[in-house]
Amino acid sequence: MSTTRTAPDLIASLKTGWNDAVQQWWDQSQAALDPWRQAWDTMAPGASGQTLGMPRRHHHEHEHGRGHGHADDHAHGHAHTRCDCESHCGCSIPEADIVLHARAGEERVIPFLLRNPWRREREVAVAVGAWHVCEGGRLEVRSEVDAGESLTLQPCENRVVRLGVRVQGICDDTKNAKGDTNGDPTDERRFGCDVESCASAYADVRFEGCARPQRVAVVVHPASCNAVELPCDCGCCC
Numbered sequence: 001m002s003t004t005r006t007a008p009d010l011i012a013s014l015k016t017g018w019n020d021a022v023q024q025w026w027d028q029s030q031a032a033l034d035p036w037r038q039a040w041d042t043m044a045p046g047a048s049g050q051t052l053g054m055p056r057r058h059h060h061e062h063e064h065g066r067g068h069g070h071a072d073d074h075a076h077g078h079a080h081t082r083c084d085c086e087s088h089c090g091c092s093i094p095e096a097d098i099v100l101h102a103r104a105g106e107e108r109v110i111p112f113l114l115r116n117p118w119r120r121e122r123e124v125a126v127a128v129g130a131w132h133v134c135e136g137g138r139l140e141v142r143s144e145v146d147a148g149e150s151l152t153l154q155p156c157e158n159r160v161v162r163l164g165v166r167v168q169g170i171c172d173d174t175k176n177a178k179g180d181t182n183g184d185p186t187d188e189r190r191f192g193c194d195v196e197s198c199a200s201a202y203a204d205v206r207f208e209g210c211a212r213p214q215r216v217a218v219v220v221h222p223a224s225c226n227a228v229e230l231p232c233d234c235g236c237c238c
Contacts, residue, residue, distance in 0.1 A: 089225035091198035094134055096217035100165065104139075104220055105191035107166040114161055114210050116153035125150050125208040126161060137199025138170040139220055145205075153210070163205060167220050168192030194223050 093099060100108050116122045126149060131141040147161045171193035202217040 088197035088222060091137070091200055091219065092134060093219055094200055094202040094215075094217040096202055096215040098214060098216045100216070100218045102165075102167050102218055102220055103223055104167060104169045104194045107164060108218070110163045110165065110216065112161045112163065112205075112207070112214070113158060114151075114153060114207065115158045116156060116210075119155045121155060122153045122209055123150065124153060124210040125206070127206045127208070128163065129204040129206070131201045131203040133199065133201045135200075137195065137197075137201070137220075139195060139199040139201055140168050140170055141201045141203070141218060142166045143203065161207075163216070165216070165218055167201075167218055169195040169199075169220075195220050197222060198225070 098110060100110070102108055114124060126145050126147055128143050128145060131143070133139050133141070143163060143165045145161060145163050147159075151159070151161070153159060169192065198219065198221050200217060200219045202215055204213045204215050206213045
């Protein structure tokens, strides 16, 4: 005699099969995760003082050039806990056609190539607008153009005009009064005062009669930021 399964029996059988399948999936998942869990435990902070995350890296990038996303031009990979200058190394960068990264005391040169494609002379008036310091930075910027205030481009002439930009921090009164007993200039007087934190400024350079104005921005980093690191741990001191 054949037996027929009632609806309650069928539902109970399906629930049992479902529970068994879910339990089997859970057991297999835990077994697969065990190697990952063990690897994670070895990276967790412990008695040795290790930290989670990527290994320590050091970058010494000193290429200064043009760009609009200079957070990546001056990457600071100082992940150690002894010293940290990140808080005063970063600053906002003005929107500009040309962006310079510099140190206080540097003088940079930006060349502009003026091209006259016409078969007649062209008078060009060159002027540098006022420098605007961003976010209250203590920064002094001076600039000049080697071509003077005006020039004449001959027919079909190409001429390079150079803009010199010099930057330095604004010295405190105490630093201005510093000096040694021998009367030699101090570091501040030789190199100009350093900036306490990253500072930026911008100005418009006009080429009336030739091209549209070019906005130039300069970002000045403190000397301690991204400096060449020399740990005093060689044990070779005499």
